[in-house]
Amino acid sequence: MTESRKKLDVSAVRTAAAMLKCIGHPVRLQIIDLLDRTGERNVTAIQEELGIEQAVASQHLNLMQDKGVLISRRDGVNVYYRIDDPRVTEVIYCIHDHCDL
Amino acid sequence: MTESRKKLDVSAVRTAAAMLKCIGHPVRLQIIDLLDRTGERNVTAIQEELGIEQAVASQHLNLMQDKGVLISRRDGVNVYYRIDDPRVTEVIYCIHDHCDL
DNA sequence: TTGACACATAAGAATATTCATATATAGTAT
DNA sequence: ATACTATATATGAATATTCTTATGTGTCAA
Numbered sequence A, B: 001m002t003e004s005r006k007k008l009d010v011s012a013v014r015t016a017a018a019m020l021k022c023i024g025h026p027v028r029l030q031i032i033d034l035l036d037r038t039g040e041r042n043v044t045a046i047q048e049e050l051g052i053e054q055a056v057a058s059q060h061l062n063l064m065q066d067k068g069v070l071i072s073r074r075d076g077v078n079v080y081y082r083i084d085d086p087r088v089t090e091v092i093y094c095i096h097d098h099c100d101l
Numbered sequence C: 001t002t003g004a005c006a007c008a009t010a011a012g013a014a015t016a017t018t019c020a021t022a023t024a025t026a027g028t029a030t
Numbered sequence D: 001a002t003a004c005t006a007t008a009t010a011t012g013a014a015t016a017t018t019c020t021t022a023t024g025t026g027t028c029a030a
Helices: A010-023 A026-038 A043-050 A054-066 A086-098 B010-023 B026-038 B043-050 B054-066 B086-098
Strands: A070-075 A078-083 B070-075 B078-083
Touching (some): A010 B010, A010 B026, A026 A043, A026 A054, A026 A086, A026 B010, A054 A078, A086 B086, B010 B026, B010 B054, B026 B043, B026 B054, B026 B078, B026 B086, B043 B054, B054 B078
Antiparallel strands (some): A070 A078, B070 B078
């Protein structure tokens, strides 16, 4: 843990805030947590795991993909999503490690 | 960095998502960053540092205080805010350390 | 008490988010 | 081509967020 604490510049703040906002939603955070633990999941699996509507799952997944948080790969009829932003993984680890969550 | 990756329970997800949402706004993240670097600042100082309206500063500060992210102390005519949620500090460190921000 | 300064709050308009419903598209098998 | 499954998208209603403007409150000093 470095203690430099340099001021974040405006563009860094915007970028980081956008990422944090993106994962700062219960459904999206659950998806992130699931993908962090399982590596990859298709839409139906995510939808069933969280007990949400198909459209809602798809909407959140597409939002996170648009923001660069997730990436997807199609395999036949299935689309598998995984985490694509290392900052997101770090924040999840941080939450697990330091916040008793 | 432990690698346990236990599933976050519903209430942990809600709590964490609320905190992340709270800091996932450019103005609020800048305030967090400022307070992380300086320890404590009064409203006018924050307002001038960020170049925002007094009411906006006050609104964001009060929001973060309501969510348990910040705490304030009055000294005469000034009100000084500081970070009151260790998870927030950890996330900021995490961003600094791992994300080249 | 009055004035000045620091901060908080109320109210509302503009905008954004979220979810539900319905429909569309893509891939696969028959 | 048809049917079926998986996923995406369009639309709109309900709600939430953000900012601006205006006003209120607290503290201190004269």
